[in-house]
Amino acid sequence: MFIQTLRSFPGKLARRQKLRTVLVVPFVLQVCGAVGLVGYLSFQNGQRSIESLAQQLTDEVEVHIAERTQTYLAAPHAVNQLNQHALDLGQLKANTLNSMERHFWRQIQVFDRISYIQFGTPQGEFVGLAANDDGSFTYQVTEYSGDLQTYSIKQNGQRGTKLETSPNFAPQKRPWYLIPEKKDKPTWTDIYAWVNPPTLAITLGQPYYDQSGTFQGVLATDLSIAQFSDFLRTLKIGKSGKSFILERSGLLVATSTSEQPFTPSEKGPQRLPALESQDPVVRATTEKLLKRFGTLQEISVRQQLAIDIEGQRYFLQVNPLKDQHGLDWLSVVVVPEADFMEQIYANNRSTVGLSVAALLFAILIGVATARWVTSPILKINEAATAISSGDLQQNVALNRSDELGELARSFNQMVHDLRLSLEERNVVVEALKKSEQQLAEYNRSLEQEVQQRTQELVQSEKMVALGQLTAGVAHEINTPLGAIQAAGENIASSLEKSMQRLPQILDQLQPEQTDAFFELLAVAQQQELLTSREERKLKRSLKKILVEKSLEPAADLASTLSKMGVSADLSPFMPILELPNNTEVMNVAYDLTVIHNNTQNIRLAVGRAAKIVFALKSYARQDLSNEKVKASVPATVETVLTLYHNQIKHGIDLTKAFDDVPDILCYPEELAQVWTNLLHNAMQAMDYKGQIELAIGLDQQGILVSITDSGGGIPEEVQAKIFDPFFTTKPAGEGSGLGLDIVRKIVDKHQGKVECQSQPGHTRFEVWLPLEVS
Amino acid sequence: MANSAIICVDDESVVLRSLRDQISKYFGDQHTCEIAESVEEAWEVIDELKEDDVEILIIISDWLMPGTKGDEFLIELNQKFPEIVTVLLSGQADQSAVDRIHQNMKLHAYVSKPWNEEDLMDVIKTGLSAFQE
Secondary structure, rough: HHHHHHHHHHHHHHHOOOOHHHHHHHHHHHHHHHHHHHHHHHHHHHHHHHHHHHHHHHHHHHHHHHHHHHHHHHHHHHHHHHHHHHHHHHOOOOOOHHHHHHHHHHHHHHOOOEEEEEEEEEOOEOOOOOOOOOEEEEEEOOOOOOEEEEEEEEEOEEEEEEEEEEEEOOOOHHHHHHHHHHOOOEOOOOOOOEEOOOEEEEEEEEEEEOOOOOOOEEEEEEEEEHHHHHHHOOOOOOOOOHHHHHHHOOOEEOOOOOOOOEOOOOOEEEEEEEEOOOOOHHHHHHHHHHHHHOOHOOOOOOEEEEEEEEOOEEEEEEEEEEEOOEEEEEEEEEEEEEHHHHHHHHHHHHHHHHHHHHHHHHHHHHHHHHHHHHHHHHHHHHHHHHOOOOOOOOOOOOOOOHHHHHHHHHHHHHHHHHHHHHHHHHHHHHHHHHHHHHHHHHHHHHHHHHHHHHHHHHHHHHHHHHHHHHHHHHHHHHHHHHHHHHHHHHHHHOOOOOOOOHHHHHHOOHHHHHHHHHHHHEEEEEEEEOHHHHHHHHHHHHHHHHHHHOOHHHHHHHHHHHHHHOOOOOOHHHHHHHOOOHHHHHHHHHHHHHHHHHHHHHHHHHHHHHHHHHHHHHHHHHOOOOOOEEEEEHHHHHHHHHOOHHHOOOOOOEOOOOOOOOHHHHHHHHHHHHHHHHHHHHHHOOOOOOOEEEEEEEEEEEEEEEEEEOOOOOOHHHOOOOOOOOOOOOOOOOOOOHHHHHHHHHHHOOOEEEEEEEEOEEEEEEEOOOOOOO | OOOEEEEOOOOOOOHHHHHHHHHHHHHOOOEEEEEEEOOHHHHHHHHHHOOOEEEEEEEEEEEOOOOOOOOHHHHHHHHOOOOEEEEEEEOOHHHHHHHHHHOOOOOEEEEOOOOHHHHHHHHHHHHHHHOOO
16 A cells, blocks of 8 residues: 555655656755654663663763762771770770870871760760861860860860860760660761751771770761762762762762751751752652662662653662661662763754765765756757747757767657648648638539529419319319300300290280299299209109199109209199190290309309309419418318318318408418418328328417318328428429428518427318518 | 210209200210219219119219218229229319329229310210210
8 A cells, every 4th residue: 555655655746746856856865864764763772872872971980879878887997996906905994085086186197087086984084085067176074073174286286275175075875875785786976966066977986895895985976968969069970960878868978969967957068858959859759769668678689670750861770878887878870862962962953963964965976966867858848838928949959979869869860850741731621621712602602502592492382382273173163164164055046045935825814824934034033043952852742742733744844844953843833844745835934044044053153153263363473472472271261272172162160260350461372372381381291091180279489370181190200301302202203391491481481380289080280370561 | 855964063063064065065975964963962863873784884973062072972883883984074173182192092084174075975975985885
């Protein structure tokens, strides 16, 4: 995982940083790592050697202290011992105390650390020599007076003048006398405070027995403890190490610090507990010891510890100091780690300094190397950037024979090639542009051609629609023409026949019969035209009546009467029906009716023909003016319906729901073309059989014309395409596919819209035409 | 009353009455002329005439008519009463349509609208003579 991260690191860096950074940073990091590691290891080593060095030093100091203490403590014992020997040898007499004065005086010349030598007897006699603070000596004796007399001493050791008398002195009540006497062996007193000079002192007392073994008194020698502190102060313990000596009770005996191991008070100097020392190191060290061991009594062997005082590390060594006379102290040596570390720190400082220098040097070299490596690459990069922005006049000047020089040469070659190929490309592009222009021109002319062709197609589409209409229209026109022609001939022949026979018949008829004859003509002419079926029905009922009335020939008469449309009430015509030549009379009447009927036929047929001709005329006329006219939309629909009358009549059930709508500005002929297309499509879709609903109404969006047919519908997949030009579902040759395109174009021209919904059996085209067209 | 009939079928009553008048004028004494405005009605007329034992000689039919077209009617008629002479009278000017009819059935004659009276009567006469043979 870590390795992976490390591997991908230069890559990550490269993505964000410049090439030069990528080259320099790993280099610098390497140097940093190496220097850091070396520094760390040397620091670790230093630390370890310091610990052993500190241990060694404190050991040495301890040994020194112990030796010195032994030496100090040996002196009082030696003095006592010498004095005992002198007494044993009879050189001194226990009962002649003043003989001891000069002996003591000589001794104190030798043992300069001794502050007092004395001898006391059970009888209360006392002789002592004091070494005073000012360097003088004095004798102190009792001489059976019960008081202590103090004498000065002359140069030769002779007693001088009496200096002082202290009353009521009882040596045998002093601790230096009582304790050894009680223990019956040489014994130290407790440390006690000396008033003048203020100091601490300790006394070694030794009971004296004469040859016969009788207790004669106590020999004692005082030792000033101030000397211990002086000695401790002389010891060099590291740079600021300290040492002190403690009693097991925690009271200070001596200290290397500047303070005294006692405190002055009105009652004289008082012992100083280490815990109340002014010196924080002494105080804290004692505290740590107590904390560590509970009481100081517990420390039986030398101990080495490392402790923290006020955030600083100290090496601590404590050592019991004992002798055979019951002395039991602790010597303590404490050295701050910093004393030793100073050198290490100094080393570290120089290491850091050297490392920084090495680092700077490495960075400089790295930067220089990176620059040396990257500057050609950057040059090439710059050139490449310039090329990519279109400037091909690039040449990387690099006079080097290494890989980078080669790269630069290759690059220059590449640029050269690129320039050449670009020039070639420009030529090609130029040619391409030219052909594009040509193509655009072709496109333009093609567009024009297409437009022209489309126009032709639109026209031909119209002609196709017209052609489809032609058959029906021809029939429509030929039918009335046929009827007119036939009617004309019928009129002519009937007129001829009746002209021949009418006068003859009228001559034969009685007035009553003549009236009936004209009544018959009048009825026949007023009669509405009957359908053939009605006529046949009428013929049957007339025949029945005629048979009942025994009028012969019933069938012929019924036929003629029914053709004339004479109803079943025959009574007014009985006079002529009862005639023997009734058939002849009826035929003449019928001929006259024929003239009338055929005249009516002609009128009807001419009307029909005129209507069709008008419709055709309005349909085929081109909108040449290209100007909108105010016209009725339903009228345009009617025109088309007239044209399609024939087709619709035969098999199509057309329902019309035309509301009143206002005239609008439009191109009526073009609208007619719309309806023609839609109607024609509808009829074709249902194979000319089915229902067509035509509706015209007003809608919010204008006039809505809808054409709904019951044909098969438009398949859903082609519904979206039906308005596209040239899209057709009809077999080849039957439609150009332009019909609905034309419809949409015309509707667009009217700013209307056309929509289609279709499902089998129900296809509905809706055309909206706005009422007001801008 | 003649015992034979000529039937005209056309959806235009104007045409039918003109035809009847023309036919009556020529054959009024020999044959009656019955008219029907649709194929459906034509069948009714045929039934009625058969019932009255009237012989049907010729049927003249239009082609484009609501419902059944003239050719279909004539084909069916041809199957039921092959003896009846058929004449198609139509305004349909499309020659290809006429050709189709000729291909599909045995037609005595095709007369186009507008028709000439004499031509039509000749067609009927030849039809009648063919019938008599």
